[in-house]
Structures are given as C-alpha cells and as structure tokens.
Amino acid sequence: MSNGLVSPYTAPDFYADALSKGRHRDIVGGRWDETGRLQMDLLREAGLLPHHRLLDIGAGSLRLGCKAVPYLDAGHYWATDASRALMLAGHAQELADPARLSPDHLIEDADFTFPAIPDTITHAIAFAVFTHLPMNHLRLALLSLHARFPRLETLLFTTFLAPDAAALPRPVKQPDGVVTHATRAPWHMLAEDVLHLATASGFAIRQRADRLPRGQVLFTATRA
Numbered sequence: 001m002s003n004g005l006v007s008p009y010t011a012p013d014f015y016a017d018a019l020s021k022g023r024h025r026d027i028v029g030g031r032w033d034e035t036g037r038l039q040m041d042l043l044r045e046a047g048l049l050p051h052h053r054l055l056d057i058g059a060g061s062l063r064l065g066c067k068a069v070p071y072l073d074a075g076h077y078w079a080t081d082a083s084r085a086l087m088l089a090g091h092a093q094e095l096a097d098p099a100r101l102s103p104d105h106l107i108e109d110a111d112f113t114f115p116a117i118p119d120t121i122t123h124a125i126a127f128a129v130f131t132h133l134p135m136n137h138l139r140l141a142l143l144s145l146h147a148r149f150p151r152l153e154t155l156l157f158t159t160f161l162a163p164d165a166a167a168l169p170r171p172v173k174q175p176d177g178v179v180t181h182a183t184r185a186p187w188h189m190l191a192e193d194v195l196h197l198a199t200a201s202g203f204a205i206r207q208r209a210d211r212l213p214r215g216q217v218l219f220t221a222t223r224a
C-alpha cells in the first residue's frame with residue numbers, strides 16, 4: 001500500500017464494496033478455519049474458560065467469534081471493529097446458532113474506547129489488528145483497556161516486528177513472505193517499543209518466541 005492510507009481498511013467504501021461482493025472472509029485475511037482455531041487455542045492456552053468474558057477487538061467477520069461463541073457461556077462474547085457491517089455479515093453467515101450472540105454485543109469502534117462494552121471483561125484479544133495500524137493505536141488501546149476493564153486477566157495481541165533498529169526503516173520480509181514497513185501498512189515495529197508501550201500503560205508483557213502464521217508475533221499482557 002503506497003497511497004498514503006493508514007491501512008487498506010480506511011480506503012473509501014472499502015467495507016461496502018467488499019461486502020457487496022460477498023468477500024467478508026477475504027477481507028480479514030482468509031485462512032478461515034485455521035486462523036479461527038489458532039486464536040481459540042491461544043486463548044485456551046492462556047486460560048480462557050467458558051465462564052470468562054471475552055472481548056474480541058477488531059473482530060472482523062467473526063473468524064474467532066464463530067468458534068468462541070459456542071465455547072463461552074451465552075452472552076459472554078463481545079466484539080468491536082471499525083466496521084459493524086462486517087461483524088454483522090459474520091453474525092448472519094458464520095454463526096452455527098446466531099441466537100447465541102445478540103447483535104448488541106457487536107460494537108462499532110475505531111478508536112479503542114470500547115463504548116457499551118461492560119467492565120466485566122476478563123480476557124481480550126486483538127489478532128492481526130495492530131499489524132494494520134501505526135503504533136499509537138496500540139498505545140491508545142492499551143491505555144483504554146487498562147482504564148476500562150479492572151477485571152482484565154489476559155490480553156493477547158499480535159504485531160509484526162523489525163529485527164532491530166537498523167532494519168526498522170527498510171521493508172522487512174517476514175518469515176512467510178509478507179513484506180512490512182515502518183511508515184505504511186502492513187506496519188512493523190520494534191519489540192522494545194511494544195514492551196515499552198505495554199509497561200508504560202500498566203501491563204506486564206511476554207513475547208512468544210515462535211512466529212504465528214504470516215510472521216506475526218504474539219504478545220501476552222496482564223495487568224501489572
């Protein structure tokens with residue numbers, strides 16, 4: 001992307017065009033079952049149980065939601081995204097039992113203020129979201145999560161990383177071929193900056209050693 005947009009998602013009419021062509025799976029990156037399953041596995045490894053309350057940030061067309069909703073107790077899944085229409089497409093087309101998820105739990109929010117999400121959230125995930133945004137978005141999200149959700153036990157999120165400061169300005173070819181950038185999407189950043197943003201926002205944070213599909217790095221944050 002070299003057209004000056006923050007991300008492909010901010011292109012005019014991006015969501016309306018893609019949804020009108022039935023592309024609600026493609027615009028979150030495809031690999032539907034594999035990536036939904038991976039997110040469920042990561043959450044369960046991190047301790048997610050059915051009685052917990054999950055916030056799926058940048059949830060897209062519910063690639064995770066279609067698996068998390070049947071796993072969680074009824075009413076315990078909430079989602080935000082820059083496009084509510086995208087989440088509603090997932091609600092209509094991807095849920096085994098749409099009655100288990102009230103559309104009221106799908107909240108449009110591009111600023112990470114989490115309006116109308118209850119403060120009882122215990123777990124949150126932002127998978128392949130900050131990979132598409134400049135890093136101040138991550139800072140905003142971390143500060144807001146810390147302020148809004150006093151019972152938050154675990155936050156999982158992914159970023160792309162540049163290996164070191166010397167590599168930061170240049171395009172980086174990630175392990176499975178995605179090329180990332182410092183000044184345009186898909187965005188990369190330095191591990192030390194992720195660590196700083198998290199700790200300065202009130203979280204303790206761990207970086208998982210191995211890379212996820214597409215070369216993303218998983219971070220696990222807990223309230224410090």
Ligand SMILES: C[S@@+](CC[C@H](N)C(=O)[O-])C[C@H]1O[C@@H](n2cnc3c(N)ncnc32)[C@H](O)[C@@H]1O
Pocket residue numbers: 007009027028029035057058059060061062063064080081082083086109110111112126127128129132133137
């Ligand atoms: C690659 S998709 C990943 C979707 C979902 N997390 C998943 O793994 O299936 C990135 C998502 O981030 C959403 N997004 C982009 N910018 C956003 C913002 N500022 N706030 C919230 N969501 C955003 C997009 O609409 C899209 O659904």
